[in-house]
Amino acid sequence: xxKNKDRYLSFLLVLPSILAVMIFIYxxxxxxxxxxxxxxxxxxxxxxxxxxxxxxxxxxxxxxMVDIRNTVxxxxxxxxxxxVVGFLLAVMLDQGLKGExxxxxxxxxxxxxxxxxxxxxxxxxxxxxxxxxxxGLNLLFSYLNLDFLINNWHTTPTWGIAAVALxxxxxxxxxxxxxxxxxxxxxxxxxxxxxxIDGASELQIYRYVILPILTPVTLSVLIILGHIxxxxxxxxxxxxxxxxxxxxxxxxxxxxxFDGLFYARGAxxxxxxxxxxxxxxxxxxxxxxxxxxxx
Amino acid sequence: xxxKFWYSLMAVLILTxxxxxxxxxxxxxxxxxxxxxPAQGGKEVEVxxxxxxxxxxxxxxxxxxxxxxxxxxxxxxxxxxxxGAGTNAxxxxxxxxxxxxPPDSWQGHAGQELIGTYVAGGQIQPLxxxxxxxxxxxxxxxxxxxxxxxxxxxxxxxxxIHRANVLWYNPKILEENKIAVPTTVDEWFAAMDKLKAxxxxxxxxxxxxxxxxxxxxxxxGTLGAEKYNGLWNGTTDWGSAEVKTALENFQKAMTYANTxxxxxxxxxxxxxxxxxxxxxxxxxxxxxxxxxxLGKKPRVDYGWAPVPGTVGVFxxxxxxxxxxxxxxxxxxxxxxxxxxxxxxGQEAFNPVKGSICARTDCxxxxxxxxxxxxxxxxxxxxxVGSLTxxxxxxxxxxxxxxxxxGLFVSNGDLxxxxxxxxxxxxxxxxxx
Numbered sequence: 001x002x003k004n005k006d007r008y009l010s011f012l013l014v015l016p017s018i019l020a021v022m023i024f025i026y027x028x029x030x031x032x033x034x035x036x037x038x039x040x041x042x043x044x045x046x047x048x049x050x051x052x053x054x055x056x057x058x059x060x061x062x063x064x065m066v067d068i069r070n071t072v073x074x075x076x077x078x079x080x081x082x083x084v085v086g087f088l089l090a091v092m093l094d095q096g097l098k099g100e101x102x103x104x105x106x107x108x109x110x111x112x113x114x115x116x117x118x119x120x121x122x123x124x125x126x127x128x129x130x131x132x133x134x135x136g137l138n139l140l141f142s143y144l145n146l147d148f149l150i151n152n153w154h155t156t157p158t159w160g161i162a163a164v165a166l167x168x169x170x171x172x173x174x175x176x177x178x179x180x181x182x183x184x185x186x187x188x189x190x191x192x193x194x195x196x197i198d199g200a201s202e203l204q205i206y207r208y209v210i211l212p213i214l215t216p217v218t219l220s221v222l223i224i225l226g227h228i229x230x231x232x233x234x235x236x237x238x239x240x241x242x243x244x245x246x247x248x249x250x251x252x253x254x255x256x257x258f259d260g261l262f263y264a265r266g267a268x269x270x271x272x273x274x275x276x277x278x279x280x281x282x283x284x285x286x287x288x289x290x291x292x293x294x295x
Numbered sequence: 296x297x298x299k300f301w302y303s304l305m306a307v308l309i310l311t312x313x314x315x316x317x318x319x320x321x322x323x324x325x326x327x328x329x330x331x332x333p334a335q336g337g338k339e340v341e342v343x344x345x346x347x348x349x350x351x352x353x354x355x356x357x358x359x360x361x362x363x364x365x366x367x368x369x370x371x372x373x374x375x376x377x378x379g380a381g382t383n384a385x386x387x388x389x390x391x392x393x394x395x396x397p398p399d400s401w402q403g404h405a406g407q408e409l410i411g412t413y414v415a416g417g418q419i420q421p422l423x424x425x426x427x428x429x430x431x432x433x434x435x436x437x438x439x440x441x442x443x444x445x446x447x448x449x450x451x452x453x454x455x456i457h458r459a460n461v462l463w464y465n466p467k468i469l470e471e472n473k474i475a476v477p478t479t480v481d482e483w484f485a486a487m488d489k490l491k492a493x494x495x496x497x498x499x500x501x502x503x504x505x506x507x508x509x510x511x512x513x514x515x516g517t518l519g520a521e522k523y524n525g526l527w528n529g530t531t532d533w534g535s536a537e538v539k540t541a542l543e544n545f546q547k548a549m550t551y552a553n554t555x556x557x558x559x560x561x562x563x564x565x566x567x568x569x570x571x572x573x574x575x576x577x578x579x580x581x582x583x584x585x586x587x588x589l590g591k592k593p594r595v596d597y598g599w600a601p602v603p604g605t606v607g608v609f610x611x612x613x614x615x616x617x618x619x620x621x622x623x624x625x626x627x628x629x630x631x632x633x634x635x636x637x638x639x640g641q642e643a644f645n646p647v648k649g650s651i652c653a654r655t656d657c658x659x660x661x662x663x664x665x666x667x668x669x670x671x672x673x674x675x676x677x678x679v680g681s682l683t684x685x686x687x688x689x690x691x692x693x694x695x696x697x698x699x700x701g702l703f704v705s706n707g708d709l710x711x712x713x714x715x716x717x718x719x720x721x722x723x724x725x726x727x
Binding site for chain 1: 382385386389392393411412413415416417418502503504553554555557558572690691693694695697698701702704705711715
């Protein structure tokens with residue numbers, strides 16, 4: 001009897017947050033999906049049924065094709081770059097060098113600033129101007145007589161988005177390093193010693209002992225960075241403004257909805273974004289929740 | 296029931312109230328009016344704009360002063376929302392309109408940007424009576440009126456006028472290369488060929504919207520005023536050969552531009568001309584205010600002419616004010632519009648903002664050398680509207696053109712560009 005009332009009370013206590021989440025998250029997701037199936041264009045809501053037309057149109061929309069291409073390039077460069085740089089930094093810090101705390105903080109610092117700041121600073125650094133107006137990295141390369149490195153950065157056709165990913169790698173590789181470092185520190189020394197006694201070289205130890213143990217960390221990194229890169233918006237706005245060569249779905253969604261008043265199309269892009277992130281996150285959450293239950 | 300239960304229930308209710316009030320506060324985002332409590336009992340007019348900084352805000356203040364002397368019993372509430380050249384303000388305004396809480400009057404680019412958005416939504420009222428009673432039809436250019444009307448109804452009061460089709464040039468560079476200021480598109484290209492051969496960047500260009508600005512002036516320069524207007528009312532075929540020629544001209548003009556255009560703002564691009572790094576720049580006449588800010592002298596550091604092919608045509612854009620349907624105080628709103636359209640109001644606003652009056656009878660001595668020449672043209676030229684700045688196309692149409700242009704800039708496919716323009720006009724414009 002007493003136990004039942006306690007459960008009743010606890011349910012009441014979490015009720016407000018359940019309600020808020022239901023309304024402000026799931027309710028609005030449902031509403032966005034409804035809008036994406038409508039013919040709403042212009043300031044006045046119009047819920048006339050359009051079926052999947054908005055989605056079908058998107059997949060023949062040349063701009064959306066550019067967006068998909070850019071997202072794929074950005075995600076691959078960003079995630080692979082962060083994992084490689086982050087892992088190398090973590091391995092170096094793990095060697096027990098002097099001033100480790102200092103370097104750890106140093107590498108983590110970029111994460112503390114917002115993507116907008118990163119974007120503005122890297123836009124200056126990656127200034128593609130030539131001749132007397134040359135500046136930023138290009139100017140540095142020119143001083144160092146490394147002229148072959150001078151390039152157009154984010155204004156390069158097709159691959160410009162990879163330059164934006166460079167800025168993102170700079171920002172997030174410290175975070176990746178922190179995750180890997182925690183993973184490395186949790187590996188018992190005995191394992192390395194055992195491998196050494198078996199005659200494994202340092203490289204083999206990393207390849208056959210440490211990397212396999214770190215697989216769950218890599219998975220987490222993949223998920224965290226992956227969903228950041230699918231939703232990337234602020235970094236690109238700060239670096240490139242509204243230039244279409246660097247367009248991504250989130251920017252298209254924003255522009256078409258609020259500049260062009262194509263509400264239904266914007267909602268369709270939002271829904272596709274949600275689905276792509278969900279495809280990445282849901283199996284991961286399901287997996288972690290299940291393994292937690294087993295413990 | 297135990298005490299514990301009731302305490303818990305109360306806690307839950309209080310929490311809910313806190314959560315809901317927090318959400319409510321965040322959602323409505325009360326604009327600047329919060330700092331100015333309404334006058335007790337008296338009449339008031341709430342005017343919504345995105346003039347929050349620089350000459351614009353100062354100009355608005357000057358106009359408010361005129362309003363306060365003329366209507367001392369009406370309290371003026373300046374509901375300006377900062378940020379993003381109006382993007383934020385328009386989002387706030389859209390929210391207020393959807394929840395049935397309109398300000399009395401708000402700012403918008405004169406023309407289809409206003410008409411396509413707010414007339415279609417039934418949110419603003421026609422002002423023909425006001426135009427007649429105030430005699431504005433006589434003091435504003437005849438060719439302006441159709442551009443700010445729909446089905447014969449005038450929907451807004453333009454306060455200031457900017458010119459879009461201005462070719463800024465560096466007089467020293469032209470002189471050194473013995474080039475006369477071009478007046479036709481062909482002359483322009485010949486001049487730029489010469490400059491290119493001499494190792495000078497012929498044309499300064501900036502980020503995407505400045506390319507659309509260039510596109511609209513080249514369309515106007517190639518097609519002429521009448522056919523250019525036809526693009527927007529459906530009488531000129533977007534798929535025609537002459538539009539193709541215009542687009543080819545645009546493509547050619549782009550080849551003369553600096554290679555780093557994507558990373559430059561309009562200021563950066565305009566500055567290239569006055570600094571002697573480029574010969575020409577096509578930009579609206581707000582660039583002149585910027586040149587002055589940089590301490591440059593007219594006729595010495597920069598010269599101006601209509602964009603080649605557009606001599607005798609004034610491609611305008613304008614900030615204007617509307618009358619809301621369901622305005623809380625329509626009388627006070629009309630009083631504000633009267634000031635906005637009056638000689639005193641416009642003479643107070645425009646010299647500070649660096650634009651010219653929509654009226655043709657403003658006192659010329661208040662304005663600088665460039666603006667005086669613009670005033671002469673405004674009173675005598677054929678007036679056509681700007682695309683980039685919201686006069687000729689509604690927001691949806693403009694954003695489709697913007698997308699097509701962006702794709703064209705990155706892939707150079709002219710045929711696909713023209714097809715996309717034809718489709719944009721069908722989907723969001725008057726084309727059938």
